[in-house]
Amino acid sequence: MRAAAALAAAAILAVGCGSEGPPATGAPVTSLAAAVVEVREVESTVSAEAVVEAVRQSTVSAQIAGRIVDLPFDVGDRVQKGQVIARIDERSVSQAQAASDAQVRAAEAAAQNARAGYERTRALFAQKFVSQAALDKAESDLKAAESQLKAMLAGAGQAATERSFATLAAPYSGVVSARHVQLGEMATPGKPIMTGFDPASLRVVATVASAQVPAIQSGARARVEVPAANRWIEARGIVVVPAADPRTHSTQVRIELPDDAKGIYPGVFARAHFVVGHAPRLMVPRAAIVRRSEVTAAYVLDDSGVPRLRQVRLGSVADEAGIEVLAGLRPGERVALDPVKAGMAAAPRSAG
Secondary structure, three states: OHHHHHHHHHHHHHHHHOOOOOOOOOOOOOOOOEEEOEEEEEEEEEEEEEEEEEOOEEEEEOOOOEEEEEOOOOOOOEEOOOOEEEEEOOHHHHHHHHHHHHHHHHHHHHHHHHHHHHHHHHHHHHOOOOOHHHHHHHHHHHHHHHHHHHHHHHHHHHHHHHHHOOEEEOOOOEEEEEEOOOOOOEEOOOOEEEEEEOOOOEEEEEEEEHHHHHHHHHHOEEEEEEOOOOEEEEOOEEEEEEEEEOOOOEEEEEEEOOOOOOOOOOOOEEEEEEEEEEEEEEEEEHHHEEEEOOEEEEEEEOOOOOEEEEEOEEEEEEOOOEEEEEEOOOOOOEEEOOHHHHHHHHHHHHHO
């Protein structure tokens, strides 16, 4: 225990001072994978925090009142376009449609009778057996009956449309992200039933300072870092929203992701890296960086291959493989790519 405590104190002191640990003795460590710190030409970027959102995301709501009798899908299920995602009890709307159909049949009979009466009156008028007023009345009755038939047909169509609202179908293929009701609940017009999105069309929305927009537009390239998925994705396109927030003087930038961006969902945190140029930078592999509390460091291998913990200061330039080093490392130095293994190898030597 005393040896471990002394080791921890020595390591913290060495990191805080930004110097290497005490000299180690013994056989050189040859099993540690290492990489050389080097200056290379990298893309200069402007970074901004962002969030993933779906280009197509919809909430399907009820358009009629009734009890929900079928919910075949739940959160996380994949739904194809046109599949039924919910059914509402349609007995009341079916009865309304039946009544409308009956009214249409009555209106058709009345219109047919008025048409026959008009034809008879017109024949009698041609033979001078009835007056002009009788003919005008027969013609007026026919027009009224035809108008009533049109109104009944429109009512029947509305009833059929309302009946179709009892079946809710998916507007496009996607994934169910939320189910707002349970089986047996009462649906009312406007009540949300399900929310879904299309995973094949995603984008990232970042907020940047308005002063950075010209450089972003001139570069017209961006990469998206998704820390939760440990992925870097090349953007398919960039769209700068033509409006700025007058309070924060910031502008939203939409970054289109490719269709194969699988495993990423709306709401996931991301970082947008907009390419604005190229410049030489001292780069260190990401795998070599170790973070302990507020200290950022790397295990540097000496000429004997012995790892020694050294504090470093990182910059803002980064890519999939490496990250910029501002202080703590020199070009040509070797760093361990497995900090955990390097720490275990350095511990007994420091303790000794």
